[in-house]
Amino acid sequence: xxxxxxxxxxxxxxxxxxxxxxxxxxxxxxxxxxxxxxxxxxxxxxxxxxxxxxxxxxxxxxxxxxxxxxxxxxxxxxxxxxxxxxxxxxxxxxxxxxxxxxxxxxxxxxxxxxxxxxxxxxxxxxxxxxxxxxxxxxxxxxxxxxxxxxxxxxxxxx
Numbered sequence: 001x002x003x004x005x006x007x008x009x010x011x012x013x014x015x016x017x018x019x020x021x022x023x024x025x026x027x028x029x030x031x032x033x034x035x036x037x038x039x040x041x042x043x044x045x046x047x048x049x050x051x052x053x054x055x056x057x058x059x060x061x062x063x064x065x066x067x068x069x070x071x072x073x074x075x076x077x078x079x080x081x082x083x084x085x086x087x088x089x090x091x092x093x094x095x096x097x098x099x100x101x102x103x104x105x106x107x108x109x110x111x112x113x114x115x116x117x118x119x120x121x122x123x124x125x126x127x128x129x130x131x132x133x134x135x136x137x138x139x140x141x142x143x144x145x146x147x148x149x150x151x152x153x154x155x156x157x158x
Contacts, residue, residue, distance in 0.1 A: 001055060001056075001057050001062075001094075001096060002055070002056050003053055003054070003055050003099050003100060003102075004053070004054060004056070005054075006042070006052035006053065006064070008039060008043045010054060010061060011035050011038045011039055012035060013060075013061040014038065014052065014054065014061065014064055015033065015034070017061060017064055017086055018031075018033055018064075018086070019031065020086065020088065020089075021086040024086070025121060049068065050066050050068045050083065051066070051067050051068065051107070052064055052067075053065045053067075053100055053103050053107075055087070055091075055096045055099060055100055061088075062087065062091040062096060063088060063091060063097065063100060064084065065082060065084065065085045065086075065100040065103070065104055066082070066084040066085075067080055067081060067082050067083060067104055068080075068083060069111060069113070073114060075114035075115070076114075077112055077113055077114030078112065078113050078114070079114060079115045080104065080107065080108040080111065080113045080115075080117075081116075081118065082104060082118035083118070085100060085101070085118070087100075097130060098134065101134055104116065118131075119144065
């Protein structure tokens, strides 16, 4: 198993796994990521909109972790935000997720981050248990708020 940063030639295989994640998390009907979106936002901008680590075995992409940085926080240190972590079926419970989390922890350390944050679907009990085994905890002090595109456009127009 090899963990490395994604490169532009990974886009097609990465997109395939991202679609699997969209199915798993039940948002496939809203999934709008394309190869061009990945290329432009991840590989042709500086700084990129996202970073990506991939897990590969025998040349096959078997998992990925997408993250980005929030550069300014109250700690005066950036936060690393994990947006997506996905391991292909058949490779789960084999340590791939832990390897990706260790690699992203090193990225956070190198960037001088004060915290790593992410969201987990409430129904994803296996995911919650996995993160707790790594030493993470659910933040009991904050609620996540969301405003849909329609809602913020309505607010902007009001």
